[in-house]
Amino acid sequence: MKPILFQYRSRKLHAEDIAFIKALIDHHFHRGRSYISRELCKSWNWMQPNGQMKEYAARDLLLRLEEQGFVTLPPRKRPKNNLKPKIFDQIPLFVKRIREGAITDNQSSKRPSGELPLGLSSSSLPLPW
Secondary structure, X not given: OOOOOEEEXXXXXXXXXXXXXXXXXXXXXHHOHHHHHHHHHHHHOOEOOOOOEOHHHHHHHHHHHHHOOOOOOXXXXXXXXXXXXXXXXXXXXXXXXXXXXXXXXXXXXXXXXXXXXXXXXXXXXXXXX
């Protein structure tokens, strides 16, 4: 029985599998990670039930093998885009009022009591009860 060097999901990888992946990476190093993962899917006939290749699983396997030191992947062609800070404009969608009619916003002291920002009328706001 061959020793299992690495297990990913239910797939057990032996020395021959890792050697095949290394050869695939060396042969297609200049084409990039996505191409290598697609070729791996084709070679192993790694398909989803809908007929699409399991590209995400193949990419994840390659990354995990690199983390463990089994393979060296080519550098990324594009930087990671999921590390950028998310910036959302802070636009109030509604204004919360106290029963007396004053706006609970800290800046409401500059407005006369009961006046709504952004030209909203009290009839356009949903009632909280």
